[in-house]
Amino acid sequence: MSKRVKYYQSDKVLEEFYKALADGNERILKRVHIPHSSVFYAREAYLQYSGKWVSLDRMERSMYLEGMLDRFNVLDPDRKREWE
8 A cells, every 4th residue: 555645835836846856856856736837827916916925825725715726736625724
């Protein structure tokens, strides 16, 4: 029986991914959760509209709750966040 990989979230996901790739760190590569590209675009649009910066996790979760993302696109879709 194989263990599930525990992913982690970060706002510096691309930097962490490329650093792990350059370092050849397969353990980190397997753990990085890269949100769907629409999450990055929506977060930038929200910033331009409101002037408020939100984390990738918050934007991804909000998009999921609004029905814009499927559960397989979201990190921990059943975990309720403290801001909900």
